[in-house]
Amino acid sequence: RHLVGSLNRTEGLRFAVVVARFNEIVTRRLLEGAIETFTRYSVKEEDIDVVWVPGSFEVGVVAEKLGKSGNYNAVLCIGAVIRGDTSHYDAVANSAASGVLSAGLNSGVPCIFGVLTCEDMDQALNRAGGKAGNKGAEAALTAIEMASLFEHHL
Numbered sequence: 001r002h003l004v005g006s007l008n009r010t011e012g013l014r015f016a017v018v019v020a021r022f023n024e025i026v027t028r029r030l031l032e033g034a035i036e037t038f039t040r041y042s043v044k045e046e047d048i049d050v051v052w053v054p055g056s057f058e059v060g061v062v063a064e065k066l067g068k069s070g071n072y073n074a075v076l077c078i079g080a081v082i083r084g085d086t087s088h089y090d091a092v093a094n095s096a097a098s099g100v101l102s103a104g105l106n107s108g109v110p111c112i113f114g115v116l117t118c119e120d121m122d123q124a125l126n127r128a129g130g131k132a133g134n135k136g137a138e139a140a141l142t143a144i145e146m147a148s149l150f151e152h153h154l
């Protein structure tokens, strides 16, 4: 048998979106792309909760809390870690990734990694609704597929 989540069975699925305020000029666009995608796939506005945190480093602990609440079928994590001139880029980027991974494993609820890690602001903006598309919208598709897989097949 092949078990796969469907993008066309979103009825009753509930999503949390954890979004980092750091580099908000980017993360706001990622969030907009995600919500547009959820809406396009018939997820109701009242079935999407958005939680803001200071930075990408804080995303994991909130994602795990939301996952463990039992109220959501998937948790979409959004952030933008930009190397630019920051010294602790690697620490933040790696912590964000392991934080989201741990949140999913510990809560048993799919936690989707929609945190951009870019060299500079141009790269980030290109991936948040620019020439390279919107990584927030792509991550929302992943959230829908995983939520459907867990709800209907696992």
Ligand SMILES: O=c1[nH]c(NC[C@H](O)[C@H](O)[C@H](O)CO)c([N+](=O)[O-])c(=O)[nH]1
Residues within 6 Å of the ligand: 020, 022, 023, 054, 055, 056, 057, 058, 079, 080, 081, 082, 083, 086, 088, 089, 092
């Ligand atoms: O989301 C980000 N947080 C960043 N730092 C803040 C971090 O996420 C925490 O909020 C902070 O370290 C306090 O815990 C970033 N930089 O430092 O460059 C960044 O690029 N992106």
